[in-house]
Amino acid sequence: MHKFNLIENARDSLEHALEHMGPIQKNGVGDWKRIIVGCAHVIELLFKERLRQVHPAFVFENIDKYPSLDAFTVSAKTALERLQKIGNVVFTKEDIRAISAAREKRNQIEHYEFSIAEQEAKALVGQTVSFIFRFAEDHLALGWKKDHLKNKSWGVLRQYTELYEDLLHKANEKIEAEKLVVIDCTSCRNDTFDIDAEKCLVCGHEEEVLDCKRCKSAYIYSSCEYDEAAELCPICEYKDGYASANFEKY
Template structure:
């Protein structure tokens, strides 16, 4: 994918492949290449939000592999590969005038297509199972499919397991990994090597991302009220 982006930029002008004209020996990374091909003044390629999400997911996956932080299952990995494979195939076709046989060995291509077909069949079955489930079904944070069964705390497609908890602010169920500790919004005092919370304002200890803006607004209201109260006390002295 990165090479495809660079080739597209090179065809526009070789200078666009360089990270900077002041550094002729260093070419762009995939993030900068993506930014340039989307730039209306350079590549002017429109990439949908869905495809952009898939590209970002693929980039993150590659980075995890490079830094030895990869811990995804086979199903999730194949799902991500299938998504980005389809994008890359049609990027080559639409923007570089190349078809799969031009850059992939025929035997390898057939193996990939078999994997993609198997993935599609698995996804179809997972969607049927999810629809038959009487409980809530969420978008899976791993494969980005509507196949995460909340009651089971597991995606029935990629098998990703994720704890679900209640938001202490609104009571709605959220992924435990998305829960935010409200202490991070508050002021702390550092004294003799110890961190001390200045004021908790009687807030819940945690909240969901949707409630975070409301929590921060409440904190500002509390601080403003405290400020005016302190002013009133000063004026009475």
């Protein structure tokens, strides 16, 4: 009988993702799909392990059902919220961006249509893997960062983390030097989407930029939750929805 604890399960998922990481120039859509899902699963499992260290009951959606193995465990989103509120884990903006990007792409893969450009995929994997190693070292003391640097089989990961860090550095330099107006990218979640070029300077995601009919601010269409409210930016869309739900005038 084979049994994985949460850490062993997470490491296995990372190594399974590695099996699909050929040379950085030669991955296809199917490879990117499996790599992204694997990395997102690693994040979820690491979060659950950190929650387990606080108290094993917190790993379950309904803590009253602990220790039943038939009970549902928490989602990555709920795990993140509990780690912040109960586990006193502080996540940086960079961390939240990586978590959000990985979760949203995995949801697309598992529940909807999925397409991704090559640069976008490379940047996302590098962003996600960089976060995995930070969290594993800072909050679980796993030593994965050392493995990342020394383990020959994990060497390919350096191509992705270094590429992402280089893209982010160059993007921030360009934004500052040219005084570019940028907004949050709906793919990598970095504040690096060039409004004029309609393209993210990090991951290369391209999409039309619209102007909110209410507040006049620029926004990306896919950042909206509802198609029928597409003429509103996400902030105005939220306010409009809240007002309607509470019978308030907005």
